[in-house]
Amino acid sequence: MVFAFRLDPSLHSDEMDRLGCLLFVLLFSSLEVADGQGSKCSKPSLKNGYFVPEKDTYQHSSDITYACEKDYERRGEGWWGTSKCVNGTWSPEPVCKDKSDCFAPDVPNAKFRKLGTEKYLIECEAGYEIDNTTTSTILTCKDGEWSTGSCIKSATSCGAPAFVSDAVIIHKYQDIFGDKQAVEYKCMDSYTLEGSIISVCEEGEWSPPPKCQFLKPTAAPRPVQPTPAADDRTDDAGRTKQPRTQPxxxxxxxxxxxxxxxxxxxxxxxxxxxxxxxxxxxxxxxxxxxxxxxxxxxxxxEPCMIAGTNPPKGVAPFTGIQYIEEGNRKLFYCHKRWPWGGFKYQHYYLDVGCYQGKLRFTECVKG
The missing domain is CATH 2.10.70.10 (Complement Module, domain 1)
Structure with a gap:
């Protein structure tokens, strides 16, 4: 199908640009993305802009096309942009800002703390540090541009922890680990762990990981004579038998x-x-x-849970959340105050167990 349009030559340049943009997005407004399985999105709130197609709700994976009014701009180049409904959220969020304002800062491997209007403090993620040669710890916006910000890999950070045969690492995936971050190893069934269950990143090197040794089978114990049960798995004399089952x-x-x-x-x-x-x-x-x-x-x-941002008294803060399975134990760094002031927890650990859904702690000891 071919469409032809004739623009009134009496229109001003700005009016023609906007009309041309609107005609372009209308050409594609009839294209619907196949209905996905995720959550639907509500109609986006786009101040100082307009979008198509305009509905009250949108299916997961649906796209909208949008443009901004005169003297406002969106992130990226060109007159129009697209945003996709992903599990109830528009990605990227459609925004039209004043040309003298800034979008939210975007610095890889960093998070931000807002200090005021268009002013943010950079906080690098674990394993990264501020590049002091080119970056200030505070970003400011001027004439629509942010001051330079950069987080580089720290000299004391570590890469991936050591691979241990027949073991898994209990930690969310990371490319880089910060100094004093630790991971836990867990052996597969039929293997026993030898050494420390945790490996710690210290000055750019991982402490020695454990080993998983195969458990040799032992003689099976003599069966214990069970008492009669009402579940059809014993006979009248109380002797065990194969359960009489049916479909x-x-x-x-x-x-x-x-x-x-x-x-x-x-x-x-x-x-x-x-x-x-x-x-x-x-x-x-x-x-x-x-x-x-x-x-x-x-x-x-249910397991026990310890949040790194609000750990129990005596446990040093850490990143993320740690789970301890019922009847199991984990080691955590101590949060220990020294006589000369400050906190230090290197090489000191608490043995924390989960019993009947409650945490139990040992004394802080040197590892």
């Missing part, structure tokens, strides 16, 4: 497991898996028994 549909709706996942293992058996950091208490398998009832069902015990 799952005979027991009706599958058990509802809070903080876990129930899946079908075979025609009469369900497999139980708890969510990450939650600990299973009870059997891994649930059966549909001959009496039409489900066998004994497990629970998923």
């Amino acid at each position: 799952l549909e005979f027991c009706g709706t599958a058990p509802d497991l809070t903080n876990g996942l129930v899946s079908k293992l075979d025609e009469s058996t369900l497999l139980i898996r708890c969510s990450i950091y939650y600990t299973r208490e009870g059997p891994e398998h649930v059966f549909c028994l001959g009496n039409g009832k489900w066998s004994h069902q497990p629970n998923c015990l």
Whole structure:
């Protein structure tokens, strides 16, 4: 399909530019993005600008095209911009600002603290520091431009922690780790950990990681004679026997497991898996028994949580959130006051455990 337009030559230049921009976006307003599975977006609030298509709500993955009024501008080049609905949020947010104002500052590997109108304090992320040769710690806006800001890799930062065979690292992914940041190692099933469970970044080097040794199988203990139960898994004399089972549909709706996942293992058996950091208490398998009832069902015990920005008394602040599974323990740096003032926690640790959903602490000791 071809469209032809004739512009009135009596229009002023500014009016023709705006009309041309509007005609362009109208050409594409009928193109709809396929309906996605994410959350919908509300109509954006665009001061000093206009957008198409204009609706009350937009499907996930939908696009809008927008332009700004005279004497206002958007981020980027050109007359028009696009923004996409991503899980209920417009990305990037459509904004039209005065040409003498600044957009929010954008400095890689940094976060900002607002000090006043168009003035921000730079705070570099862990593993980075202010480049003092080119950057001030305070950014200011003048004539629509920000003063120079840059965060560079610190000389005391570390790269990726050491790989340990048959182990996983309990920490969110990072390219760079700051001085004194630590990661925890956890061995796979059937392996035991030798050494410290944590490795610490110290002056650009990681402290030695642990090793995971395979556990040799031992002789199985003699079975204990169970007492009779009402779940159809013992005979009249109390002797164990294979559960008399039947297809799952005979027991009706599958058990509802809070903080876990129930899946079908075979025609009469369900497999139980708890969510990450939650600990299973009870059997891994649930059966549909001959009496039409489900066998004994497990629970998923909630972990303990420590927030790095507001840790318990005695625990040094850290980045992010740490979870401790029920019945397990983790080491944390101490927040220890020294006689000559200040706080120091290098090489001093607290052993923190999670028992019945509550934290338990040891004394601060040198590692």
